[in-house]
Amino acid sequence: MPELPELDVLVENLRAQLTGMRVRSVRVVSVAALKTFDPPVDVLAGHTIAGAGRRAKYVWLELDGGSGGLKSEARAQAPEAEAEPSVSPPVGRGSGGQSGLHLVMHLALGGRLTLGPKPASRKVAVLTVELDDGRVLSMTEASTQRRAAVWLVGKLDQVPGLAALGPEPLDPDFTVERLGEILAGGGHTLKGMLTDQRGMSGVGNAWSDEVLHRARMSPFARPERLGEPQVAQLHAALVQVLTEARGSLAEQVGGRIEIPRASERLFAVHGRAGAACFVCGDTIRSVWMGERETSYCPTCQTGGRVLADRRRSKFLR
Numbered sequence: 001m002p003e004l005p006e007l008d009v010l011v012e013n014l015r016a017q018l019t020g021m022r023v024r025s026v027r028v029v030s031v032a033a034l035k036t037f038d039p040p041v042d043v044l045a046g047h048t049i050a051g052a053g054r055r056a057k058y059v060w061l062e063l064d065g066g067s068g069g070l071k072s073e074a075r076a077q078a079p080e081a082e083a084e085p086s087v088s089p090p091v092g093r094g095s096g097g098q099s100g101l102h103l104v105m106h107l108a109l110g111g112r113l114t115l116g117p118k119p120a121s122r123k124v125a126v127l128t129v130e131l132d133d134g135r136v137l138s139m140t141e142a143s144t145q146r147r148a149a150v151w152l153v154g155k156l157d158q159v160p161g162l163a164a165l166g167p168e169p170l171d172p173d174f175t176v177e178r179l180g181e182i183l184a185g186g187g188h189t190l191k192g193m194l195t196d197q198r199g200m201s202g203v204g205n206a207w208s209d210e211v212l213h214r215a216r217m218s219p220f221a222r223p224e225r226l227g228e229p230q231v232a233q234l235h236a237a238l239v240q241v242l243t244e245a246r247g248s249l250a251e252q253v254g255g256r257i258e259i260p261r262a263s264e265r266l267f268a269v270h271g272r273a274g275a276a277c278f279v280c281g282d283t284i285r286s287v288w289m290g291e292r293e294t295s296y297c298p299t300c301q302t303g304g305r306v307l308a309d310r311r312r313s314k315f316l317r
């Protein structure tokens with residue numbers, strides 16, 4: 001699943017490629033993915049894309065300057081949008097400038113967006129948006145799990161999952177103190193806590209492995225027991241790893257919408273079990289926590305200890 005660095009680059013490129021384009025037609029290929037019915041997606045025909053945004057693992061296109069208000073930087077540069085009324089306006093077919101709609105997409109595990117002269121194959125397509133310059137934005141899902149989801153809403157908080165999200169680690173108000181408060185809640189392993197979108201959002205299985213390796217902390221550490229210096233160390237690792245990843249990915253993909261699965265060459269430990277740690281030379285290990293494989297370096301992170309799987313004991317702490 002794409003995480004914060006991949007999705008930030010994706011949104012940046014969506015904004016650059018699509019802002020100002022008019023929608024010619026929208027087609028829902030996977031009906032199960034569509035979570036809203038009013039307004040119907042056909043109303044998007046004739047609307048202009050005003051920007052793109054992201055929160056956690058949700059990505060959206062903003063049409064005709066709508067104001068959702070969950071994340072200010074997500075909006076196109078239109079300060080007057082702040083003053084728009086927050087009630088959902090009535091929506092007419094191709095009604096142009098007034099309607100303020102958000103096409104919100106959750107890419108789930110195998111989801112991605114592509115932009116090209118043709119729509120993606122029906123086998124993988126979830127939704128296609130044809131633009132008036134002939135290009136087609138396709139949302140696809142390769143996984144058989146079919147968890148990708150789409151909403152068409154006036155306001156972003158009409159998407160149920162968007163309301164319950166924790167802060168983003170690269171937001172300016174995500175301070176060491178804020179992280180400390182989240183960790184003090186406990187109730188998870190440190191790895192579980194970093195990836196729980198209600199605590200903080202945007203970090204998933206891959207980048208949490210990387211952050212913990214940088215912070216030199218065990219994925220099984222108890223978050224509520226971290227001292228102040230350790231919280232600061234973890235905060236620094238989060239900010240550094242995610243910022244570096246975003247920069248490297250942006251360089252790697254250029255202006256393209258097709259963001260690669262976080263490239264292996266960017267990872268220090270994730271998916272590298274059996275290979276040597278770049279920092280200390282020890283062999284990277286992996287351990288299963290529930291359904292997820294977590295990679296770590298024993299020397300860097302667990303005082304040399306090899307962790308036992310927690311597949312069967314996920315309720316033990």
Ligand SMILES: [Zn+2]
Binds near residue numbers: 277278280298299
């Ligand atoms: Zn190491």
